[in-house]
Amino acid sequence: ALNEQETIDLPPDTGRPLVIGFSQVGSESAWRAANTKSIKEAAKQANVELLFEDAQQKQENQIRAIRSFISRKVDVIGFSPVVESGWGEVLKEAKDAGIPVIITDRSVEVADSSLYITLIGSNFKEEGRKAGKYVLDKMRLVRGPIHIAEIQGTLNSAPAIDRKKGFEEVIRGNHAMNIVASDTGDFTRESGKAIMTRYLQKYGRDIQVLYSHNDDMAFGAIEAIEEAGLRPGKDIVIVSVDGGREAFQAMLLGKLNCTVECNPLLGPQLIQAAKEVVAGHTLPKRIVTREGVFTKGTAAREIENRKY
Numbered sequence: 502a503l504n505e506q507e508t509i510d511l512p513p514d515t516g517r518p519l520v521i522g523f524s525q526v527g528s529e530s531a532w533r534a535a536n537t538k539s540i541k542e543a544a545k546q547a548n549v550e551l552l553f554e555d556a557q558q559k560q561e562n563q564i565r566a567i568r569s570f571i572s573r574k575v576d577v578i579g580f581s582p583v584v585e586s587g588w589g590e591v592l593k594e595a596k597d598a599g600i601p602v603i604i605t606d607r608s609v610e611v612a613d614s615s616l617y618i619t620l621i622g623s624n625f626k627e628e629g630r631k632a633g634k635y636v637l638d639k640m641r642l643v644r645g646p647i648h649i650a651e652i653q654g655t656l657n658s659a660p661a662i663d664r665k666k667g668f669e670e671v672i673r674g675n676h677a678m679n680i681v682a683s684d685t686g687d688f689t690r691e692s693g694k695a696i697m698t699r700y701l702q703k704y705g706r707d708i709q710v711l712y713s714h715n716d717d718m719a720f721g722a723i724e725a726i727e728e729a730g731l732r733p734g735k736d737i738v739i740v741s742v743d744g745g746r747e748a749f750q751a752m753l754l755g756k757l758n759c760t761v762e763c764n765p766l767l768g769p770q771l772i773q774a775a776k777e778v779v780a781g782h783t784l785p786k787r788i789v790t791r792e793g794v795f796t797k798g799t800a801a802r803e804i805e806n807r808k809y
């Protein structure tokens with residue numbers, strides 16, 4: 502179910518549009534902007550009434566928004582959880598009110614998985630593995646030890662936890678690879694720049710690889726590297742996650758070496774899942790988006806196909 506090509510039986514026309522309350526993480530990155538646009542456009546196209554709330558990267562704002570959706574008796578609640586834990590109580594409130602919850606993008610850690618219907622989004626651990634494989638391949642002819650700096654996403658968020666785990670899993674077997682620095686940003690360009698500035702002050706030219714958990718933080722780091730008089734993409738190999746258009750431009754300029762795709766265009770799948778659940782269909786617990794890896798070598802060919 503839920504491939505974009507597939508059609509579904511729609512619920513009987515009740516004469517009123519479906520109402521979805523959606524609590525978004527924030528507007529921290531280009532990825533997030535594309536995700537928000539996709540959700541709003543898909544709702545509009547499907548004639549769905551969307552109550553949209555931006556939580557500004559704060560869990561308490563998301564909990565408040567979900568409670569307000571419950572009291573407004575929406576048909577479906579959607580949300581992308583800023584962090585993994587701390588959702589049990591509010592999800593129980595939604596369940597008790599009989600409102601199905603669809604999670605998009607980031608996962609939650611709950612003891613009772615019946616508190617939500619499905620999670621639509623990427624496999625972040627796999628993204629971390631893909632980044633790790635790229636680094637192993639790119640550095641295979643360089644004599645170790647290889648010093649890697651990591652800029653993690655938001656503390657306790659699913660993408661930060663899993664992108665770190667997946668990356669470490671892959672490089673662990675190669676003893677030349679050492680993560681010498683790892684700090685949490687919040688997926689913004691500013692945090693990427695601030696963290697990379699600190700790394701460069703401490704380690705200078707000793708850093709050979711930068712693994713950034715998203716494109717925006719990599720762009721901030723690129724600025725810091727240039728300000729320190731080094732060449733991003735050459736003196737420091739940089740791999741990031743998201744695969745937005747700006748990452749392709751940076752690869753064409755030789756400043757970024759690789760971006761692992763994380764597709765933000767989840768709107769059509771969210772709306773379709775909401776319609777299906779209201780129509781009484783059973784959905785798979787996990788709907789994973791399909792994604793690739795792009796390097797400087799494939800950037801020119803792919804850039805025109807980028808939709809975000």
Ligand code: AHR
Nearest residue numbers: 529530532606660688715
């Ligand atoms: O949850 C997905 C992540 O959140 C994206 O990689 C990042 O850019 C965004 O802010």
